[in-house]
Amino acid sequence: MINPKAIIAARVAKELSDGDLVNLGIGLPTLVANYIPETMNVFLQSENGLIGLGPTPTDAQIDKNLTNAGAQYVTLKDGGMFFDSATSFGIIRGGHVDVTVLGALEVDQEGSLASWIIPGKLVPGMGGAMDLVVGAKKVIVATTHTNKGKPKIKKRCELPLTAYQEVDMIVTEMAVIEVRSDGLHLMERHPDVSIETIIEQTDAALIIGDVKIMEV
Amino acid sequence: MINPKAIIAARVAKELSDGDLVNLGIGLPTLVANYIPETMNVFLQSENGLIGLGPTPTDAQIDKNLTNAGAQYVTLKDGGMFFDSATSFGIIRGGHVDVTVLGALEVDQEGSLASWIIPGKLVPGMGGAMDLVVGAKKVIVATTHTNKGKPKIKKRCELPLTAYQEVDMIVTEMAVIEVRSDGLHLMERHPDVSIETIIEQTDAALIIGDVKIMEV
C-alpha cells in the first residue's frame, strides 16, 4: 500500500455522479478531483464563493483573487460563477450540495464527526465544515484508517463534534464503511487487508455482511 | 384649496435632504417626486427591486420590465441599479431607507398606522407597507386630513394596524403634525385654515405650541 491517500481519493471519486455538485475539503479530499473521469460533469463548489473549480493553474495563469477555501490558487471552468459567502452557505446549508467530502480527527459508529478542534492543543476552528456536514445530501469522510495506529473510527467521538449523526460513508485506505441506523456496515475491503485486520484497527463495532473487494 | 394632493406632496418634499434614500408609496406619495428640487440628489427606491427611479417614460421609452411597485412604467436614473426582493427588503427592514412616505386609512396619536385592510370590505393586502413603516428611519404619512369629512387622524386606530407606533410625521392639506412621545404636535397650518378648524377635523388630541404657517 504505497500511497494510502491516492487509494482513498480514487475510491471516493467513484461515489460521484454526473451532474453532482460536490464540495471537497482541504487536504486529502482535494485529491479526489484528480480521479473524476473527464467525461463526467461534476461541479466542484468552494465555500469561499465559487462553483466550477478547475485544475490548478500554471504559474502564468495564477490570479491572486481566484483561490479555493484552502487559500490555494485555482482556476474556473466554463459555466462556473462567483457569489458571496451568504449565498455560498445558502447553497451548502440549503441541501443543494450533493456530496461533501472531508477529513476527520474521529468519526463514530453513530455517524458523528469530530474534525475541528483538539482542546488545549490544536484550535484551527470549524470554518465551513459544520455547515457542510449538516447541509450536504451525502457526507463522505475520507481519512486514513488510523492515526499512526490509533483508531480514528470510534464507538463514540471523544473530541468536540463537528456534527452529530450526519456522516453517511467512511472511506479509508483499508475499507469502505456505510453508516446506517443500525451501525457501521463494512462494505468493501482493500484486497491486501483482511477483515480481521480492519476489525482490529477499528474501535467501533463493524457489521460484517457481504464484504466486497475495493477496486484499487 | 384647489388641489389638496399637490399641497401635501409639495410639503412632504421639503422633508427630504440631499443624499436621502426615499420610498414613495402608491398614489398620493408618488406625487412627491414632482417637487424634489433638481439640484438635490434624492434616490428613490421601489420595493419591487430598484434604486434610482426616474421620471415617467414617454411612450417610446416604455419598457414593460421596468415598473414601480404600483405596476406603473418608470425609468432608471444614472447610478441606479436592480436587485431581487430579498435584497430590496433587506434595504428596507435594515434601516437603510431614510424616509418612507405612505398613505393612511387611519393614523393615531400614538403614531400607529392603519392602511391595508377594511375587514369585510376592502382587503388589498399589506404589500411592502408593514416592512417599510417598521424599517425606515423616518415615516411620513401623507394623507388628506379627513375622508370626506370623517377624521382620519384618530385617538386610536380602529382598523387593523400596519404598524404600531412607527409614524414620525403626518402631512395633510391642512396641517403638519409631528408624532412625539407625548402625543401629536401641530407644527404648521395651511394659511387658509385656522387652528380651530384643524382641531375640529381631528379626532386625536393635538398639542398646540408655536404653530407656523405652511409654505404652499
Add this chain to the structure above:
Amino acid sequence: MDKFIDKSTFLAALHDGQSIMVGGFMAVGTPEMFIDWIVESNVKDLTIICNDAGFEHRGVGKLIANNQVKKLIASHIGLNPDAGKKMSQGALTIELVPQGTLAEQIRAHGAGLGGILTPTGIKTIVEENKQKIIVNDQAYLLEVALGADLALIEARTSDAYGNLVYDKTARNFNPIMATAAKHVFAYVHHVVKQLDPEIVVTPHIFIDGIVQKEANHD
C-alpha cells in the same frame, strides 16, 4: 445534462394539490407561458405562492379565474378583484404576508434555515399564532421557512449550463424562488453560450428545466 425541456416534460411535472411558487411582481417577471400551460393542464387544488394575485387575465390571476387555486399565499391582491371575490365566497383561501417577510421565508427555505426573526408585523394581526422572541430587548416574530413543490420563474438569459440573469424589475422574487422548491423550471427569453461568471444571479445548480421563448413547444 441537457436542461432544455419541452412542454410535455413540463406538463408531466404538474399534479393536483401541488404547491407552486410563481415569480413576478404584478405579473412583471411572471412566466406567462407556464401559467398558460397550467391552465391547459387543468390541475386542481393548487397552493400558489406569489407576491400578489396578478390580474384577472394576467399572471397567476389566470389560475384563480380558472378555479385551479385552493390557497394563495401573497402580500397583495388589490389588482385582481376576482381574487377578493372568490375569497369572500369561500372558494379561495388567501394568506396575506408582508412582502419582506414572504421574501425572507422563501430565501430561508432555500438557504436551509428554519426561519427568521423579523420586527415586521409586531402588534398587528400578522403576529397571531406566531412565536414572539426577544433579542436585545426588541420583540421579533419568528417566521418559518417556506418551500414549494415547484418554482416557476422567468429570466432574461440562460447560458448553456442554465446560469441565469434577469431583466430589470422582472427580477423580483424569481432568484429566491429558484432556491426554494423541489423542482425549478425557468422560462428564458434568450440563450447564450456563456455568461460572465461575475454577473450570474442564479447559479445553474438551482435549475432543473429551461424552456426557451419561441422554441417550438408542441
Add this chain to the structure above:
Amino acid sequence: MDKFIDKSTFLAALHDGQSIMVGGFMAVGTPEMFIDWIVESNVKDLTIICNDAGFEHRGVGKLIANNQVKKLIASHIGLNPDAGKKMSQGALTIELVPQGTLAEQIRAHGAGLGGILTPTGIKTIVEENKQKIIVNDQAYLLEVALGADLALIEARTSDAYGNLVYDKTARNFNPIMATAAKHVFAYVHHVVKQLDPEIVVTPHIFIDGIVQKEANHD
C-alpha cells in the same frame, strides 16, 4: 455627495474599543491598505469580525500581531499561529463561529432581522448558551444578528456613485459586511463613470467612503 475620501478622513473614523468587520477570506479580498492605516493609527482594544485570522503578516493578522485586537470573531484561525498563541496566553479572546452562521448573522443585521434559525451546530459545543427552537420537528439554533461600528471592504470597481462590483473569490464576505455596519469604507481598484445597473453587487447607498488604489493618500 462625494464619497471619495482621503486617509485623514479614514483615520478620523477610528477609535479605541471599536468593532470592525473586515472583508476577505484568508486575506483574499481584504483591504490591506486600510489594515496598514489601522496599524499606523495604533487604536487599541478592537473587536474584529472577519472570516479568519488572516496570516501573521497579511490581513487582519497584522492587527493581532500589533496587539490592537481584544476580541476576534471568526470561523477559522488555522493559518495564523500567532492568533492561537495569543489566545492561549489570554491576550486575545477568540469566538469561533461556523462560517455559514457568521455569514447569516452579518446578513441578518444588515437586513434588519433579529436573527436566524440554523441547524448548524446542533449537538455540538456551538449550541452552548443558545436558544434552541423546534420548527416542523427539527431543532435549530437561534443565532442573533451581528453588526459593527465599521466595515472595511475591498471591491474591484466603483462607479461615480459608489456602486460596487467585486473580483472573483475576493467577493466573499465583502458584500454582506457592506450592509451591516454604521460606517462602511471601501477600498477599490478602479473607478468608472458608470456600471451596468444589472451587475451592481453592492448598491451605493451602503457605502460611506471610498478610497481608490494608487490615489495619493498623504
